Each structure stands twice: as C-alpha cells, then as structure tokens.
Amino acid sequence: MAEVAEVMAELAALEDPKARAVNERHGDDHGVNLGKLRAVAKRLKTQQELAGDLWATGDTAARLLALLICRPKAFTRDQLDVMLREARVPKVHDWLVSYVVKKHPDAEALRLTWFADADPVVASAGWALTTERVAKSPAGLDLPGLLDVIEARMRDAPQRLQWAMNHCLAQIGIEHAGHRARAIDIGERLEVLKDYPTPPNCTSPFAPVWITEMVRRQQAP
Template sequence: MPKAMSLSQVMKLLESQGDEKVRQRYVRDGVVDNVFGVLLGKIRGLAATLGTNHGLGLELWGTGNHDARILACMLLEPAALTEKEARGLLEPLSNPTLVDELVGRVLVHAPVAPRLQGKWMDGRKELPRRAGWKLLAGRIARGLEKELDVGATLERIERELPDAPYRVKEGINFCLVWIGLHLPAYTSEASAIGERLGRWDPRPIPKGCTSSYAPEWIAAALALRKGEKTEARKAMDAAAKAKAPRGEGKPAVAKAKVASARKKSAAKNPSARTRAR
C-alpha cells in the first residue's frame, strides 16, 4: 500500500540520500544547482513506496530541485495534466535529462500529447523541439500514431536534422531510430536515411554503449531482440578481451577446476604445505 508523506518529509529524505560524487556528475552534465545527487535507483524505490500521487508530484516539481523533479515524473498522473500545465512543466526547462524524463514517463501517456507534439516540433526553442520529436517517437513505439504519414515524417527528418541545434538533433535521430525499430516496413528506409545523414555526433562512444549513428543503433537493437550480437559489438568485445590482464575474465568453472587441482596437489605433498607456511 502506498505510503503517505508530506512534501517536507520527502525533501528531507531525498537530501539525506544525496551523494556528493553523484551530485558532481549531475553538475558536469549541466544540472548547475539545486541538486542533492540521489542515485536513480533510490529515487525509483521511493517512488514505489509513494505510489502515484499527482498533487505531491506537482509540489515536488515546484521545488525546482533536480532530484525532486525526477521523482515527480514517477508520481504524476498523465491523464490529470491539462495542456497548459504540461507546457508550464516542460517549456521553462534548461536540462535535457529532465525533458526526457518528463516526456518518457509522463507526457507520452497524456491525452494532450498529440497537440503538444505538433506545437513543439514546429517551434523554435531547442528543448521543446527535442521534446516534440521524443514525444512522437514514444507514441510510435506504443502504437498510438495510427494516422501518421511515415513517409512525410522521414522526409522531414532528413531535411531538418543537418541544421538543427545539437539537442534537437538528438531528438530527431531518436525518432528516426524508433521508426526503424517499431515500424518494420520502414526499417530499411530509416537505416538508409541514417547513412545519408552520416555520423553527425562527434562524441566518443562510451564503453559498453551503442553508437548514436542510426544504422548501427537500429542493427544493434534488432540483434539484441534476437539474442544476437552485431559484428561491431563482437569486435568491441574481442578488443576488450584482448586488453584484459592475463587470467582476468576466466570462466568461474575454469577457475574452480584450477583451485581444486591445487588442493589435490597440496594434499598429496604435505611437505609442500609446510614449506608454504
């Protein structure tokens, strides 16, 4: 059963769970101030304890605290949001992480989503434009865009992505990949558009992550569905194995066999055990 807590109680709990290293990481990612640095897993646990609570969610959002707003995204009731309220939550934001959380956890499920989506995609502000494209992607994945002209959308993606601001590029590319993954009839076309657009993201790919290059992202996600690995992933795994120190990554069974053999050898040669001491 959900637990009732006041705003002040929740804020005190969040503050007590803050971690300075996590906070500094958030700051590096652009969360300039008003952040405790609570691990996402702890926020999820608190959300599960509180349950859906739209009123408390709005209060948490109103604090301006980053951790509180992430929690709010897990408590808000999408059906209860008016278009004005939804715009009031998202449009003042300056952090893409919060934009993505609000869109992915709340707005994609909201009845007002179609109107917001069109308004934001056609606008000029960077993060709302990102939100519009992410909203479209999320609705495609959930089968909510029954009347979408996919061909025209793909043409728009290819036309707009090259000159879009970076954070909008991310949103448009995300939508391209989601079309390729969730609309099988357009998978090949989405990959082909990605090839023509090229590698627009200059950032290095973090270890263990998938490239944002649409053809590779689509291929990796489809392979994962089948329980397979792409050639790129196989090459990365092989390179990591080659760099590993000798003996590291040895299967647990092999390690156990080696340990067992050593014990048997020691049992047959007591003097060796004595020397070892």
Template sequence: MLVSEILTQFETLRNGSTFTHNEKYGAVKQFGVKLGDIRAMAKKIKINHELAFELWETGYVEARLLATLIVNPKKLSAEEVSRMVHSMDFVHEADWFNSYVLKDLPNKELFREQWMDSDNKWAARSGWSLMAGRVARGYEGIDIAATLDRIEKEMPTAPSEVQWTMNTTLANIGINHPEFRQKALEIGEKLGIYRDYPVSKGCTSPFAPIWINEMVKRKESQAG
C-alpha cells in the first residue's frame, strides 16, 4: 500500500469519540481512528520497514501507531531510533513505540542509559520505560538503591509524561525485589503521585503503594 492510500483509509475510519479522546490527551495531527482498526490494518500490511518510515514522517498519530506495528526493530540504526523518539509528540505514540519497537532493539541498554538523562521528555519517558522493564527482570549491573534515590528526588518535578514510567520503575522494584520493597513503599507514600488517580472498576491503581501491595498479594496467592 502507498502512504496516500493509507491516509485516505484513515479518513474513512474516523471516529468522533476517538478523535475527542485523543485531542483530550494532546493529539494535534490526527484522524481519530480506533486502535483496533489500526491493528487490523497492520495485520494486512505485515512487516514493511520502508513504509513504516514513510508513515512516521507524516506526523499523523494513526500513521505513527501503524508504523510501530510494521517496522522491523532489528533493522533500525541508532540514528533512526533516536530520530523517532525525539520526534514524538503524543503519549500513545510513545507507549506503542516503547511496547512494540523499543523492547526488541538489540542495543536498548545503550538507549536506556542515554535517554534517562535526556531533556527531551519523550526520550526520558522511553529511557525510564526501559529501566522499568530492566528492574522487573532483575538488577544485575543496576544500582537499585541509587535508582530509588533518584526517583525520590526527581519524580516530583519531572514532566507528567516522564513521571509515568518513573513510577512504573518504582512499582516494579517494589513488586519484584523484596529487599527494596519497604523503601519503594515509603517513597510512593511520601511523593503521593497518583494517589487520587481515577481507576475503573477491576483495575489496579497506579499509586505505587497500592500497586505494589496488590501485585505482591497476587504473586503470593498464586505461589500458595
């Protein structure tokens, strides 16, 4: 498919509720297409590395989301990855990029170290997303105590986009590493970030102390 054909298809798939939702969360250049429709398009197109870059360059939210599903992460150069992450301007783009592209990069550890210190909020969000995944798997080579100190110091004034993945890192430390759990709980209570976050019925609050305790309880229940 050509980019022009895909954009035309996006126009026909416009959904008013989706458009309003995206606009609420900061989307500027968009059609308002449901995520399920974008996934369906990706299944038809399959992996198409060159098309993914053309779509990304349009700047449309839907085009970039589709790009994350059809790009081949293993073919991306460091320069290309950096260009993508620094050109993002919408939270859904960042989350799909982190979930479908970043986690499969062979040199992602290099990006984690670089981006956590970035002044670009989207790069920092991605860097802390990588850190959250890293500490969930283990912490060989990671100074967890220093990471917790950094979260305690920096998260209160970090951009909201970065706070989210810093908070995920905090929660993952508390959930997966009992020796640091009490410290993680104390930091979460002290900072109070997401304490009053609205949560749908049946979902777990992103407030770190609630999140940590709930997930630990589930793990213990499954183990028992």
C-alpha cells in the first residue's frame, strides 16, 4: 500500500498555480489538474485504508483522490454523514455525493436526513440526491410538494442550496411532462440564475431555458 506521505508528495509535485487560480474562482482550494489526479487514482486502484488516511489529512486534493480510490460501500452511514458535514469545498462535496453516497445502500436514508438539515450546504446534498431520484426512481416522491418548497424557498436560499434546488426544478420539468408547465412558470417568476453567464454552445442553468432545451433534444428525431 502506498504511504500517505508519498502520495501527498506526489500531489504537491502536481500543484499548478494556474490551475489553483482557476479552481479558487469556484471555491476549490487546490491546484492539481483533475485529469492528472484521476491518473494517480487509476494507478493506485482501490485502497480503502489509504483513502481514509488521505481524507483525514483535510487537504482538498488528497480528499478528491480519496474519493476516487475508496470503496463506497465500506463506509457506514454515520461515517458518510460526518464526511459530508466536513466537506465544505464544492468539488469535494460534489464528488462525495456523486461518487460515494449515490452508490451506498443507505443513500435514501441519508437523502432524507440531509434534505431537512438546517445547514444549507448539507441540505444541498439532500437536494442533489432528490434530483437523482426525480430522474431515475421517482416512485414515492411528492413532486408537487417539492415544487411547493422550491417555489417558496429557492429565491432566497443560500447559493449552494439555491443551485441544488434549481437543478431539481429543472429535472422535474425535463422528466415529468405533467409538471413541466408549472416548473417553467416557477422558474420564470423567480428568475433564479436568469442572468447566469453561459458560454457559447452551453445550456443556461436558468430553469425555463434548461427545461425547454433538454426536452427539445429528447424529442428531436
């Protein structure tokens, strides 16, 4: 097993000031190119103990690497809850939810716990898991109730939570034709992310535009 010190030295050697400057604009305090980070993970392969040690360093690049080499089902529900509450860096938070929690047998229990949490960053994870269910396993979800909450709270929600709610709103509109008109109407009235700068050839995160474009693509011959 690779030693933590060796891996940390390797990550330090990959540090790129230009990459750090770009990442820091998104709130991510590391300077390692993610392609190079993935190459390190591919070489190390799955090593759960090393992943735990890397996570414990608190270093952002090390934590991202840990999430790539861990065994998701080896964590307990309580461990994942603690990790999520520690994960304040956006990329670490996103990878933890996407690469680990979504693959865990307790993902639904964690979704319910986090969805109602008072911490908006923790709650955003609950919303991300809810969006996953909206798209892949909506049976049992109260979609009108979700739209009620989004309509009442999204405009004034903190940024990370607002973004997660907006994604859920768009996903409901994209995947569920019966709720599409209401989802678009909510987006148009709240105007969340309406003026978000969007590069050419990319879809705006403004829900009415996002929904309309994705439905168009689905229906295109």
